[in-house]
Amino acid sequence: MIVILKHGVKEEKKEQLINWLKTLHLGVHISDGSFQTVLGLIGDTSHVDIDLIASLEIVDSVKRVSEPFKCCNRKFHPEDTIVEVGDVKIGSGNFCMIAGPCSVESEEQIVSIAKSVKEAGANILRGGAFKPRTSPYDFQGMQADGIELLKIARQETGLPIVTEIMGIKHLSLFEDVDIIQVGARNMQNFDLLKELGRLRKPILLKRGLANTLKELLMSAEYIMAGGNEQVILCERGIRTFDDYTRNTLDLAAVPMLRELTHLPIIVDPSHATGIARLVPPMALSGAACGADGLIIEVHNDPMHALCDGAQSLRPEEYAVLAHKVRQIREVINA
Amino acid sequence: MIVILKHGVKEEKKEQLINWLKTLHLGVHISDGSFQTVLGLIGDTSHVDIDLIASLEIVDSVKRVSEPFKCCNRKFHPEDTIVEVGDVKIGSGNFCMIAGPCSVESEEQIVSIAKSVKEAGANILRGGAFKPRTSPYDFQGMQADGIELLKIARQETGLPIVTEIMGIKHLSLFEDVDIIQVGARNMQNFDLLKELGRLRKPILLKRGLANTLKELLMSAEYIMAGGNEQVILCERGIRTFDDYTRNTLDLAAVPMLRELTHLPIIVDPSHATGIARLVPPMALSGAACGADGLIIEVHNDPMHALCDGAQSLRPEEYAVLAHKVRQIREVINA
């Protein structure tokens, strides 16, 4: 950690600070410049409150030298992590195509969509059973029944299933789910993350609407610190001033995260845009910048979907898209 | 709900849409303009998926006429709500001064701060027992023990206590807490909100870092829909591109929320700025724009605070500030 002192600081105040830093069991390396003094703190600074030091009257600014994330840090784990779900691999060149409806609505619906997305090239089935809705008056999902129907669809098609968890109290219902999804609004629900860290099951962690890449990695760290190393990161759009699309898909996050972490990174163009006709171009862009997979909403009857029909593709549209995605992957991997 | 169709839409497609809307049990009022057709939907549109309609090829845009929040809507409840905690009233001219340390650290610490903030003019004590930290390696709070120490401080001073809950599983520990706080990161933890709606106890609901006023009100609605009408809203800064302060305190939210809802609205200048020396000016601004209270971090030894010392005032600074706040209140209420 580097502490830059303000110009013209009194010697006495400087010594006071240095002595206090030493009580924190840190070595202090002093570098007096012509204009400013810089302190280099040596030792374990992970418990030092950077904001507190920055707030001191004699301090100009503080900079952390080492990143606070460890388990997910590529520096300490250079090889890509590969998450495995049955026969499906995700990461390190293994691309996943996750597809399915926003909400599970009936056995007929989920089974028929599962079959058509499998035929179109998907290798994992998604479907919402518990739905986080802004309004308490909106449809909240089929809940436990929805998970049962997903399992039926899995049996019928062989596709592993991924579905969102909204709170610890439902954890037992997810025992037989292949990948547990943490939604954007729960990315910093630390109590939930800790519990998921106790499992040995893949977690799909979506980036929050106003969260930095570092915060996303720190949330992955919560899960991994508990011993669960199978985390998949997902970029799904951030909140900006822009009002033509629901969120702004931040695709540069994909190559940037690739440098910072060894975890697989996928892209969700459906929730990012909220508009079905923008999903194919954004899915192709996601593949082109090197994502490890795409999670896309597909519905056989978007006009009657109980939730988020606005952003769902029809199976035949998904099939065309999936074909182009494969071709783009060939181009960038050539 | 108003649906504006695109220019030059085919009669056949228009009829198809109108017929579909009628299957949703809505009346449809058609207004053919010289350039565009506008449909007015009559009836209960609260279950209509506005995004789905907006996504249809023939639709230009859609606008909801009535707000989706009801219990907290001033339209249906014109009088200010007054939340009562023991002798302390909040709202409708009753101003609350909530103060205390970021984290409870020891009995001596919390009791001594409680006494000094009471003397300085505070009427509610705050203190963190469960701490939401970005990093799993940071101090997570004294948890159950911290709540016990808060109760001791309450006994010593008579101040009601407010502290943050992080998940449903700790709910029983909060039985004897006077006000339960929902932090910014949990503003859309809907499972938690629903549980809090079952209580009959004041909830202090903080605005999320990237949440609109409407979303804040919808989260209050989750609590109120369960029958718990004692909700206090709190503006605590939003996330913007600005990098000099931790967050951007959005004070215009105070008079704007005043129009939209009857609930009390308070301001947290400590978390908004993250810098102790900016807290007094922002607290005065908060009082000047008509907030119903202020929640401020006070610590007797900010240099050694285990968490967020950077934004804490010392008791003597708080006393000076509290005096000025009272004077500003006199000016604006004159």
Added chain:
Amino acid sequence: MIVILKHGVKEEKKEQLINWLKTLHLGVHISDGSFQTVLGLIGDTSHVDIDLIASLEIVDSVKRVSEPFKCCNRKFHPEDTIVEVGDVKIGSGNFCMIAGPCSVESEEQIVSIAKSVKEAGANILRGGAFKPRTSPYDFQGMQADGIELLKIARQETGLPIVTEIMGIKHLSLFEDVDIIQVGARNMQNFDLLKELGRLRKPILLKRGLANTLKELLMSAEYIMAGGNEQVILCERGIRTFDDYTRNTLDLAAVPMLRELTHLPIIVDPSHATGIARLVPPMALSGAACGADGLIIEVHNDPMHALCDGAQSLRPEEYAVLAHKVRQIREVINA
């Protein structure tokens, strides 16, 4: 224009508003709903102050039915515009590859880069002569001399040239420039836009860092209203809370603008990310979502570039990228 009145508005106030609207030469269509009254304004509403009406006490909200942009609106001009610069066409399936250094630094530099980007597949040369710099103490570009050197590079390679204008007073220097660029910071320099509207020369208009798509189109409208219809739009990143990249490249703007306007839309991955190693993935993403071209910084010696070397590719990196871009274009056009 649709005006939605508040619930329970007095008949007298409503009539007052309607009468006032009629003095603005507008027809008013009244639709009394069970809960709210909606007024439809008929006639030329382009001069009506939407904010003023929205601010009236009895008004809940106002919505414009027709977009305020006309010349660039696809509704009134369904065919794609093709901008022509010498032999190079841009738009409607014609893809442009604009490349060159951030700043022109010397004849040797610009000629040698021009040759190598041409060989790598670029068909237009970029190079900054006037540089908008945040600091008055930073290098401000070679100015008039820089433009002369660009012309030499054009003569040597046959590549048309594009360079940025910073103010009206330099307009005469740009007479022999093929495409004049308006930078992000000048997107709403309306005086400059009006002057450029008097020319009959292609304008490359970059989106401002905090500007909506509508504002970008309104700025294009300023140029086109003057009679200059050769405008190329450029997405180059917006400012968000995100701090890992310089700006957030908003690629969904490309397909969204495609619907709204007939003008060509290109992408600038260099300024958006500010980091050379993120340029190739973002360039590929830009091609994959259907942009009409890419503008990319290339420098033969990024380490010694006088400006923005951080985001420049070397010619050999650009050649590899250009090849992949062509392949991606084949995939999406198949």
Added chain:
Amino acid sequence: MIVILKHGVKEEKKEQLINWLKTLHLGVHISDGSFQTVLGLIGDTSHVDIDLIASLEIVDSVKRVSEPFKCCNRKFHPEDTIVEVGDVKIGSGNFCMIAGPCSVESEEQIVSIAKSVKEAGANILRGGAFKPRTSPYDFQGMQADGIELLKIARQETGLPIVTEIMGIKHLSLFEDVDIIQVGARNMQNFDLLKELGRLRKPILLKRGLANTLKELLMSAEYIMAGGNEQVILCERGIRTFDDYTRNTLDLAAVPMLRELTHLPIIVDPSHATGIARLVPPMALSGAACGADGLIIEVHNDPMHALCDGAQSLRPEEYAVLAHKVRQIREVINA
């Protein structure tokens, strides 16, 4: 400047970088930590491209130690600057009340408003002659005629006048204007700033919608580097995701700028909120956090104002507000 190298960098690469830095005439102080190497660059780093260094493969991050702004930096000029306009002083405890209509519309209008705002307590008159409008089809202001009418109003009332300039070509029209305003959209119109730096006349510089405090100070620096030291900064709201108000007024900028610079700082609550009824609470908040003045839109007939009537107060409302502002100033200065 501090350069932090990545973990495990090869000795050879490190030496290459150090040698290159020395060719830039910089001293390099090397500090080898247990985990990372930190280089301290000594000498004039104002011409060093921080982004270029940050982009190098072996570099983790770079931090500037000294701020790039000098003339406006409080470090080098600890006393508050006082801007004088006739008898009116701004800064260092001198509070200015700038008021007037959004646009000058007629002699009668501007003279009558000038008289009433003077009576209500204003000491400077504002009025737009050149209007930056998003749409080319909107009213663009009375231009030269508007400035003449402002002068008449000044003659009638004695109030100094402030009005906005939109481009260099109108500079001669502003010779007899007391304070020249640079609007938010022109904050980084560097050509304009340079010209204004040649004048010896107060400049009111508004913060851009997406500009950081540092960028605002760098724009002031453009003016001051030319020798014009009479710059007044103005916070007028930034663009965020929030959609209830036009912009988000960032009041913490006031005390933050106070620390960074000696220039006066005023607040514009009218443009920040865009809603007349939010102007009084935000004006009071601006006074409460220590601003040096307020610029507020006042119109005698907001319903018929040609521009921005939505955010204008009536003179009688302004008088009430001005009285409370004075009282708040007494409280905070006590």
